[in-house]
Every structure is written in structure tokens, then in C-alpha cells.
Amino acid sequence: MNIPDDKLLWMYRKMLQIRHFEERVAVEFEAGNIPGMVHLSTGQEAMAAGTCAALRPDDYIVSTYRGHGHNLAKGGSPARMMAELFARETGDCHGRGGCLHITDFGVGNLGSMGIVGAGIVLAPGAALSAVLRGTDQVTVCFFGDGASNQGMFHEGLNLAALWKLPVIFVCENNLYGEATPQAEHQPIKDIAERAASYAMPGVVVDGNDVLAVHQAVWEAVGRARAGHGPTLIEGKTYRWHGHYVGDPETYRTREEVAAWKAKDPIPRLRAYLLARGLLDEAAVARMDEEVQAEIEEAVAFAAASPYPDPAEVCRDTFAPEPPSAPPQPLPSETVLTTAQVALREALAEELSRDPRVFLLGEDLRQAIFGVCNELYEEFGPERVRNTPISENAIIGCAVGAALTGMRPVAEIMFEDFLLCCMDPIVNSAAKLRYMTGGQVTVPLVIRVPGGAGLSAGAQHSQSLEALFWHIPGLKVVAPSTPADMKGLLKTAIRDDNPVIFFEHKALYFEGGELPVGEYTIPLGVADVKRPGTDVTIVAFMAMVPRALSAAETLAAEDISVEVVDPRTLVPLDMETILASVRKTKRLLTVEEGALTGGLGAEIAARVAKEAFDYLDAPIERLAGRDCPIPFSPLLEEAMYPSEEQIVATVKQLLGRE
Numbered sequence: 276m277n278i279p280d281d282k283l284l285w286m287y288r289k290m291l292q293i294r295h296f297e298e299r300v301a302v303e304f305e306a307g308n309i310p311g312m313v314h315l316s317t318g319q320e321a322m323a324a325g326t327c328a329a330l331r332p333d334d335y336i337v338s339t340y341r342g343h344g345h346n347l348a349k350g351g352s353p354a355r356m357m358a359e360l361f362a363r364e365t366g367d368c369h370g371r372g373g374c375l376h377i378t379d380f381g382v383g384n385l386g387s388m389g390i391v392g393a394g395i396v397l398a399p400g401a402a403l404s405a406v407l408r409g410t411d412q413v414t415v416c417f418f419g420d421g422a423s424n425q426g427m428f429h430e431g432l433n434l435a436a437l438w439k440l441p442v443i444f445v446c447e448n449n450l451y452g453e454a455t456p457q458a459e460h461q462p463i464k465d466i467a468e469r470a471a472s473y474a475m476p477g478v479v480v481d482g483n484d485v486l487a488v489h490q491a492v493w494e495a496v497g498r499a500r501a502g503h504g505p506t507l508i509e510g511k512t513y514r515w516h517g518h519y520v521g522d523p524e525t526y527r528t529r530e531e532v533a534a535w536k537a538k539d540p541i542p543r544l545r546a547y548l549l550a551r552g553l554l555d556e557a558a559v560a561r562m563d564e565e566v567q568a569e570i571e572e573a574v575a576f577a578a579a580s581p582y583p584d585p586a587e588v589c590r591d592t593f594a595p596e597p598p599s600a601p602p603q604p605l606p607s608e609t610v611l612t613t614a615q616v617a618l619r620e621a622l623a624e625e626l627s628r629d630p631r632v633f634l635l636g637e638d639l640r641q642a643i644f645g646v647c648n649e650l651y652e653e654f655g656p657e658r659v660r661n662t663p664i665s666e667n668a669i670i671g672c673a674v675g676a677a678l679t680g681m682r683p684v685a686e687i688m689f690e691d692f693l694l695c696c697m698d699p700i701v702n703s704a705a706k707l708r709y710m711t712g713g714q715v716t717v718p719l720v721i722r723v724p725g726g727a728g729l730s731a732g733a734q735h736s737q738s739l740e741a742l743f744w745h746i747p748g749l750k751v752v753a754p755s756t757p758a759d760m761k762g763l764l765k766t767a768i769r770d771d772n773p774v775i776f777f778e779h780k781a782l783y784f785e786g787g788e789l790p791v792g793e794y795t796i797p798l799g800v801a802d803v804k805r806p807g808t809d810v811t812i813v814a815f816m817a818m819v820p821r822a823l824s825a826a827e828t829l830a831a832e833d834i835s836v837e838v839v840d841p842r843t844l845v846p847l848d849m850e851t852i853l854a855s856v857r858k859t860k861r862l863l864t865v866e867e868g869a870l871t872g873g874l875g876a877e878i879a880a881r882v883a884k885e886a887f888d889y890l891d892a893p894i895e896r897l898a899g900r901d902c903p904i905p906f907s908p909l910l911e912e913a914m915y916p917s918e919e920q921i922v923a924t925v926k927q928l929l930g931r932e
């Protein structure tokens with residue numbers, strides 16, 4: 276391979292920059308100027324420089340907590356990265372990310388993952404997004420030898436290979452995962468061997484030979500851009516420092532470290548450049564001085580920069596709301612239909628309206644609840660994407676695509692399976708905007724059927740809304756009628772934040788009035804499903820029809836119940852709930868999820884704080900029992916608040932037992 280002279284010099288300078296930057300970081304860390312932990316890649320510079328030399332500015336990388344070198348090689352600013360490590364407002368992530376999460380979106384660094392292996396499922400999403408947008412951008416995913424044992428490695432490589440996505444998986448095999456040598460964490464020596472099981476090329480290179488790294492990546496990039504799919508490249512390399520600065524390093528010998536230092540990639544390339552006459556000793560010294568001066572400037576910039584303002588600690592948890600249009604009345608003409616039809620209409624309208632929207636999930640072509648079945652026929656397999664049974668890859672892919680300009684709508688087949696992909700949901704989707712200091716937006720929707728009533732047993736029936744309400748950075752929608760489902764789903768798809776959209780299975784086939792035509796419903800606006808004056812019931816999802824039925828029964832006894840359906844948990848319309856409680860002076864919450872730590876607990880706490888003086892009775896909560904969900908219909912029904920219990924509790928609140 277004939278590497279142009281300017282690229283050879285660029286790689287030399289880049290390795291030098293990474294080396295000086297990181298060695299200075301070690302000094303500043305030990306001087307107490309950098310909080311937390313630092314993970315250095317000293318010794319591995321050829322991997323970052325050789326790889327990124329094969330990329331264009333508009334290509335993407337997904338990085339790791341050992342990512343200073345990746346960021347510099349992709350074009351990141353040493354000054355902003357040093358300021359980030361110094362925990363300053365001027366840092367890349369405004370002090371929200373630190374060493375573990377160095378990100379410079381502007382140069383195509385989509386993020387550094389502190390979770391081992393997490394990036395391996397995001398990279399296929401960025402690559403898919405490029406394909407769907409019709410560009411030939413490629414995505415490089417850096418990860419370590421240890422990460423190749425994660426389930427996400429399997430899911431990510433399988434999906435990328437299956438869909439022939441333009442990803443280059445670059446494994447920096449530095450022979451250790453923290454303190455564990457490779458021989459103790461996997462039964463193979465060459466991780467690249469694993470490529471064979473995904474029918475993709477697997478290449479082993481000397482990771483301290485920048486020219487070998489560059490050549491392998493260059494070829495892989497060529498294949499990826501030409502539509503021939505991903506490659507797994509393994510570079511054998513070594514980190515000179517421990518896993519982190521201060522690591523006691525009891526797991527390796529000084530001799531081993533010395534032997535690898537003798538294979539330092541920088542003098543190796545220098546010798547080649549001197550021999551080729553591309554550099555002379557004077558030029559070498561000059562370049563070294565220039566790079567040192569640049570690092571000196573970076574430190575001075577960082578040290579002189581202000582710290583972030585503690586008053587802004589929550590900034591960038593969510594993307595800013597677009598200016599809100601005044602709420603529109605829903606179309607007055609309605610048809611009697613099901614939630615399934617309402618959801619399908621919402622998806623079809625948004626797919627037609629916005630080319631950035633696409634659907635992905637398991638069995639979308641012929642699903643159990645069938646919301647997407649006809650959409651597959653109508654919009655085709657590119658935009659309604661059937662996936663392998665790989666929940667991490669489904670959500671990871673959606674996150675990667677959302678970061679890079681698409682608006683994916685992922686379906687997880689049952690709510691219980693959300694627990695199989697908690698990492699991409701909670702650690703990636705919910706946090707990426709915040710921990711990058713607001714550099715990225717993650718506009719994705721996760722639709723998920725849940726709840727009980729179909730004798731589906733403990734692993735297909737849970738109501739986990741409360742669990743996700745607890746995660747800052749996620750919006751949570753939990754509707755109860757076909758009309759709300761349609762209007763809220765359309766809004767969720769247009770939202771710039773990750774939204775979990777809970778759909779109750781038992782409501783799919785319930786009849787309901789659906790407004791005819793185009794409309795949306797804003798998130799964060801509760802709906803008073805029935806006005807009343809004596810007691811407020813705040814009910815959720817399948818408990819809304821039950822509460823309405825109880826209210827009807829109670830009306831016959833001259834008890835007037837107001838039923839409030841919050842419809843969304845994040846944002847939560849406390850104003851409507853408080854206004855109702857201030858009027859009725861009594862509150863009952865009714866939900867299907869477990870009582871302990873449930874939705875009612877949070878609402879009760881907020882009402883007790885904001886409207887204590889108005890309450891004429893203690894707040895009551897009815898919820899699912901604190902046990903797993905049983906199979907037998909009799910037992911299952913005993914799990915949940917019955918209409919009779921709702922009636923009895925309302926009477927108790929009024930002292931009319």
C-alpha cells in the first residue's frame with residue numbers, strides 16, 4: 276500500500292500528540308488537578324492514529340473510557356479535552372462527562388462509553404443511519420479484548436453483518452481486561468477468529484505498527500463504503516500504564532512492560548520516516564516542541580477556565596422543548612375502533628410525514644399484537660426492519676441512528692424484555708445527551724406492550740412504568756385510550772428525547788372512539804376522563820377503564836368521583852392532579868404495577884407536599900400486589916385492584932364504609 280507522505284507525517288504527529296497529552300494528564304492527575312479516575316492509552320497510539328488516518332471528517336467513531344487518543348486522532352481539541360478532564364465548563368462535555376465520556380460530536384466522535392462493550396451496539400445504528408440517509412459514511416467502533424466477551428459484542432456484530440452495515444470493529448487487544456489477562460478471560464488467542472461466525476472478514480495486525488493498522492483499516496473502510504459490510508480488526512498492543520493511573524499492577528511483571536515499551540510505535544514510525552527522508556533530526560525535534568507547546572497551551576486553557584455552575588447541574592438532561600403550539604381541539608368526527616388500529620395509524624402517518632422515521636423490532640412482519648404487520652407491506656423492509664432476537668442490538672442500533680439524524684421507533688416485544696436491554700436504554704439513550712454536555716440529541720421511541728390480564732405469566736405480564744420513571748433523561752408515556760395512544764405516539768416520535776411508550780396489552784383490542792384525521796396530543800397534559808367533586812382517582816393505563824366503571828357505580832350512590840388519567844409520567848402534569856385534589860380533598864391512586872415504589876407512591880408524596888392543607892383524608896393507593904405475576908386467571912385477577920376494591924376504597928375515603 277502506498278501511503279501518501281503527508282498522511283505518514285500526520286500519523287507521526289498524531290501519535291506524538293496523544294503521547295504528550297496523556298503523559299501530561301498523568302502528571303496533572305497526580306498533582307490533584309484532575310478528579311475521578313483516568314484511563315490512559317499510552318503505548319496504544321498506533322491504533323487510534325492508524326485507524327483515524329483512514330477516515331474522513333464526516334465518518335463516525337464510537338469510543339471507550341480509554342478514549343483520549345481516539346478523540347485526538349478524530350480531530351478533537353486538546354484544549355477542550357484537557358478542560359473536560361479538569362472538570363471545567365469549557366470542556367467538551369462542560370464538565371458533565373470527564374475522562375470516561377470524552378465526546379466531540381463536531382468531529383464525529385459520537386461518544387465514549389464507560390460501560391464495557393456498550394459502543395458495539397451503538398455503532399451499527401450510526402452505520403445504518405448513514406445507509407438510510409444515502410451517504411457513504413462509515414463508523415469505527417473501538418473496544419478492548421475484555422469487551423469481546425460481552426453479549427453486546429455478539430448482538431452488535433451479528434446485526435452489522437446481517438445488514439451489511441458500514442462498520443469497522445477495531446479491537447484494541449492490550450492483553451488485559453483490568454487486572455485479568457486474556458488467557459483467563461477467553462479460550463482463544465486471536466479475537467479476530469470470532470469474525471468467521473458472523474461471515475465477516477477478521478484481521479489480526481500488529482497494533483504497534485501504525486502502518487499495518489492503517490492498511491487494515493483502509494481496506495476495511497473501502498469494503499464498508501462499497502456496501503460489502505463490516506470487518507473485525509484486532510490489533511495486538513499494550514498499555515504502558517495500569518488500567519488506571521495508580522493501578523498497583525500486581526498482575527504483570529516489569530519485564531513484560533519493558534518488553535512492550537521496546538516495541539513503542541512512535542520511534543518505530545520515526546525510524547521509517549527518517550530512513551525515507553521524510554523527516555530529519557531537526558524536523559523531529561521541531562515537531563516535538565510544537566506538540567509540547569500545544570499541550571502546554573491546553574493545560575493553561577484548562578487551568579484558567581471556570582468550573583460549571585452548580586445551579587445548572589440538571590442542564591441538558593432533556594433536549595429543549597420546541598415552542599409549544601396552543602393545544603388544538605381533537606377532530607370532532609370519530610370512529611369506533613381499537614388501540615391497535617390507532618397505533619398503526621400514528622406510525623403510518625409519521626412514516627409518511629418524515630423520511631427520518633423508521634421502525635425496528637422483532638417479528639414486525641407478523642407480530643403477536645400485529646401493530647406493524649400492514650406497515651411492513653406498505654413501507655417495505657428498509658423502513659420497517661425485522662431484527663434478530665437481540666434486544667440490546669435493537670435499542671443500541673436505535674440509539675446510534677438517533678444520534679446521527681434518524682428518528683427510530685423501536686418495538687420491544689414484551690415489557691419484560693426491556694430488562695434484557697437496560698444498558699442501551701438507561702446508560703446510553705437516557706444519559707448520552709447529559710454526559711456529552713448537550714452535544715447530542717437522542718430522538719427515539721421505544722414502544723412496548725405490557726401489563727397483565729392475558730394469563731401470560733410472570734415473565735410476559737409486568738408493568739414496569741415506575742422503574743423507568745426513576746431514570747432521569749427518559750420521557751415516559753402510559754396512555755389508556757385509542758385516541759390518546761394515537762395523539763401521544765405521534766408527539767413522542769416528534770420529540771427530541773428518548774421516549775418509552777407503554778402500551779397495555781389488554782387495551783389493544785378494546786373498543787374506543789378515535790378522532791378521524793391528523794392530530795397530536797402534547798406530552799405532559801393529563802386528561803380528566805370523568806369530572807367529579809367528592810374524590811379524585813388518579814388511574815393509569817388499564818386501571819383507567821376500571822376506575823371509570825367504579826365511578827359509574829359510585830354515582831348511583833350519589834358519590835361524585837373525578838378520574839384523572841395523567842397519560843404521561845415524564846413529563847407529569849401535577850397541576851391537573853393538584854387542582855383536582857384541591858377540589859375533592861381526597862385522593863386515591865390506582866395502578867397495575869407493584870405497590871412498593873410505585874407510581875402512586877410518587878404522586879402521593881408530591882400531593883402531600885403541595886396540597887397537604889387541602890386533604891380531608893389520608894391518601895390511599897391501590898396497586899398490584901408485591902409478588903410476581905401468576906398464570907392462573909383467578910390468581911392473576913387477585914393481583915390487581917378490582918372494581919369492588921376501588922369502590923370500597925372511595926367509600927372509605929368518604930367515611931361511608
Ligand SMILES: Cc1ncc(C[n+]2csc(CCOP(=O)(O)OP(=O)(O)O)c2C)c(N)n1
Nearest residue numbers: 341389390391419420421422449451452453
Ligand atoms: C459492563 C461493565 N463491566 C465491568 C466494567 C468495569 N471495567 C472497566 S474497564 C474494564 C476492563 C475492560 O477491558 P478491555 O475491554 O480489554 O479494555 P481495556 O481497559 O483493556 O482498554 C472493566 C472490567 C465496566 N466498566 N462495564
Ligand SMILES: [Mg+2]
Nearest residue numbers: 419420451452
Ligand atoms: Mg484490554
